[in-house]
Amino acid sequence: MDEYQLIKGIQQGDRKAFQVLVETYQRMVVNTCMGIVHNKVDAEDLAQDVFLEVFRTAENFRGDSKVSTWVYRIATNRSLNLIRKNKRKRFFQSIEETFSGGKNRGSEISDRRGDQPDQNITDQERSDLLHHAIDQLPEKQRIAFTLNKYEELPYQQIAEIMEISLASVESLIHRAKKNLQKQLYNCYKKRCV
């Protein structure tokens, strides 16, 4: 059964077709979400929401793009929405902490990092450092970089998912790598982990 037959089946309410589609794309969706939100539990919850949206909106899928492109697009949009939501939440929490005199969580992390000698970098700290560096990238650079690095997608498919030109994807990924290296270099110099 090819992917268009699967979609046709889902459009007719065929649960078996939906299960096949989920099993085909679940790892890819979780990886994409994980690359953007950097949290396994959130990534899995997002992946569930992505497939619910696929099931709900399958009737609107006209087949102009590949099914995987459509699914990737939903996954990236959902992940970005969660990041924006968390950002807003953190913003209001920081305001609340400012007024209540509580200590900022960010400064706690940097305090903790400052105490650690360079030799003792754990895998978790290295992972936190890279995630933090990726999070600092502008949204489009982050999406293009994640799809390229985590999913190893060709630039052409990234262009289709993001609905931008191939040249823009090349430029976004190039700038993302330069920015990432810059941040990692600053950290290397300051021995921040």
Add this chain to the structure above:
Amino acid sequence: MKHDSIRKSLIFYLDNELSENEKAAVERHLEECADCRNFLVFLRKGMQVIEDEKKSEELPFFYTRLSAKLEEIAEPGGQSQWSRLAHPILFSLILALAVYGGLQLGSNASSFSVKQPAVSNIQMLDDFETEPIESFLLSNL
């Protein structure tokens, strides 16, 4: 190539995106520069995080959980349509009753409060007319 430009191209060297000439220049510089060598190791280990995350474990019960969620959405389908209609209707009824009750109470209260002082005023005036204060005082003497 200068030290800074070599350092800035290390991430592309790691991803094998440099031309043969650039790659050779980077490798020559790495032999001489300990700082760039150390940073390359740091960078390589950092980027390895992505490779490790890609080797994610199986996702047990992923479809089972998803299927349960689908059932949850599908099951109360008939009810949800009814509740979508029932809730606003019920709310409107309560609101209308509250407004009507409020209006009734308001009208009763206003008629009561207006009539009361009018009656008492009239009574007082009538009292003054029938018995002026002077005659009242004189009668007590």
